[in-house]
Amino acid sequence: MPASQSAKDFFRPLAVGAPTPLTEIPFRPSRAIHFFDPSNAKMAAKIPAMVGTVDVLLGNLEDAVKADNKLAAREGLITIGRETDFGPTQLWTRINSLDSPWALDDLTALVEGIGDKLDVIMVPKVQGAEDIHYVDRLLAQLEAKAGLDRPILVHAILETARGMANVEEICGASPRMQGLSLGPADLAADRRMKTTRVGGGHPGYLVRQDPATGDEAGINAARTTYQQDLWHYTIARMVDACAMHGIYPYYGPFGDIADVVACEDQFRNAFLLGCVGTWSLHPKQIAIAHKVFSPSVEDIAHARRVVAAMGDGTGAVMLDGKMEDDASLKQCLVVVRLAEQLAAIDPELKKQYDAIEVG
Numbered sequence: 001m002p003a004s005q006s007a008k009d010f011f012r013p014l015a016v017g018a019p020t021p022l023t024e025i026p027f028r029p030s031r032a033i034h035f036f037d038p039s040n041a042k043m044a045a046k047i048p049a050m051v052g053t054v055d056v057l058l059g060n061l062e063d064a065v066k067a068d069n070k071l072a073a074r075e076g077l078i079t080i081g082r083e084t085d086f087g088p089t090q091l092w093t094r095i096n097s098l099d100s101p102w103a104l105d106d107l108t109a110l111v112e113g114i115g116d117k118l119d120v121i122m123v124p125k126v127q128g129a130e131d132i133h134y135v136d137r138l139l140a141q142l143e144a145k146a147g148l149d150r151p152i153l154v155h156a157i158l159e160t161a162r163g164m165a166n167v168e169e170i171c172g173a174s175p176r177m178q179g180l181s182l183g184p185a186d187l188a189a190d191r192r193m194k195t196t197r198v199g200g201g202h203p204g205y206l207v208r209q210d211p212a213t214g215d216e217a218g219i220n221a222a223r224t225t226y227q228q229d230l231w232h233y234t235i236a237r238m239v240d241a242c243a244m245h246g247i248y249p250y251y252g253p254f255g256d257i258a259d260v261v262a263c264e265d266q267f268r269n270a271f272l273l274g275c276v277g278t279w280s281l282h283p284k285q286i287a288i289a290h291k292v293f294s295p296s297v298e299d300i301a302h303a304r305r306v307v308a309a310m311g312d313g314t315g316a317v318m319l320d321g322k323m324e325d326d327a328s329l330k331q332c333l334v335v336v337r338l339a340e341q342l343a344a345i346d347p348e349l350k351k352q353y354d355a356i357e358v359g
């Protein structure tokens with residue numbers, strides 16, 4: 001909430017006739033936010049059949065859509081939005097950046113055309129709370145004009161150094177804030193990092209084992225190196241900012257589509273650090289995201305065992321030589337609740353989770 005605003009005004013609609021803002025952002029499974037280019041006829045034709053196979057379908061209007069295709073992408077998304085029954089799948093969009101020639105018309109046309117279908121609008125290159133305030137008021141005006149009865153939520157991509165520095169105020173800038181994604185490609189450029197990739201690690205970013213001896217022979221001898229995680233600091237900051245404001249953090253793109261192994265590792269790091277999902281750029285990344293962002297059968301079995309052993313949730317018990325108490329119980333409850341939420345929308349997972357026996 002901006003410092004200049006009173007608490008009671010925070011949840012007031014920002015335009016007469018706009019829907020009342022939500023006081024809490026509901027958790028809706030969004031393990032994979034699948035990007036597609038609505039101006040690409042081949043890709044767009046696949047979207048109706050993807051309903052129900054992925055948690056979120058996102059019509060991308062920003063980077064990766066050619067400048068000449070920007071209008072076709074916007075119109076294409078409106079057509080897909082109108083003609084498709086999305087059932088349990090959420091429909092999101094990523095609009096063009098607020099300083100581009102397209103953003104205003106993106107917002108105006110999308111809210112008017114498919115505002116009743118759009119769950120979340122992803123805003124790229126968010127620099128600070130002022131960007132969210134702008135979108136917030138404009139959306140309220142457009143929602144009122146379109147007669148919408150539920151607010152469209154807003155998701156910011158963290159992909160500038162300024163946005164990172166302002167991450168907490170961005171998360172708390174509006175009741176519409178649904179979550180944040182990491183934008184490692186633009187962020188790397190803005191920070192002047194020397195990577196040339198879309199997400200993932202870099203072999204040069206490493207730590208090396210100390211030399212066995214301080215002389216030339218020791219220094220030049222083979223020493224083990226470990227590649228480090230370039231994104232640890234950024235993801236951890238993003239997770240804290242989101243948790244503080246009751247909204248949801250996501251990893252972003254992993255551009256090496258062929259390297260499904262490193263993609264899974266990057267997704268898992270984000271999952272373990274607290275992210276609820278990631279982007280999928282290619283159909284083959286959906287299965288990876290679903291696998292990683294759904295707790296494993298083993299983790300659920302253990303979590304349920306701890307919950308059962310902890311009874312009223314206080315005190316300490318020993319399980320397999322390990323101490324469990326109120327704090328480990330709370331971690332286990334995070335896993336158990338996530339499993340319940342995912343089982344409610346994913347029949348295959350439900351079968352696996354229901355079959356778990358708590359020993």
Ligand SMILES: CC(=O)SCCNC(=O)CCNC(=O)[C@H](O)C(C)(C)COP(=O)(O)OP(=O)(O)OC[C@H]1O[C@@H](n2cnc3c(N)ncnc32)[C@H](O)[C@@H]1OP(=O)(O)O
Pocket residue numbers: 034035036037042043046060063064185186198253257280281282283
């Ligand atoms: C830094 C950032 O901003 S990241 C976010 C922006 N980037 C994006 O949104 C990229 C989205 N993805 C894509 O554009 C494409 O997947 C690319 C360019 C990466 C690869 O595309 P292709 O070379 O066509 O991949 P490939 O040949 O493996 O595609 C196989 C099939 O899947 C389809 N396909 C590929 N990507 C997608 C997608 N995202 N959604 C739906 N279908 C897709 C292709 O049309 C192709 O269909 P076909 O078998 O009927 O011919």
Ligand SMILES: O=CC(=O)O
Pocket residue numbers: 063124157159182183184185186187198199252253
């Ligand atoms: O938009 C995503 C990014 O990595 O940049």
Ligand SMILES: [Mg+2]
Pocket residue numbers: 063124159183185186
């Ligand atoms: Mg970007």
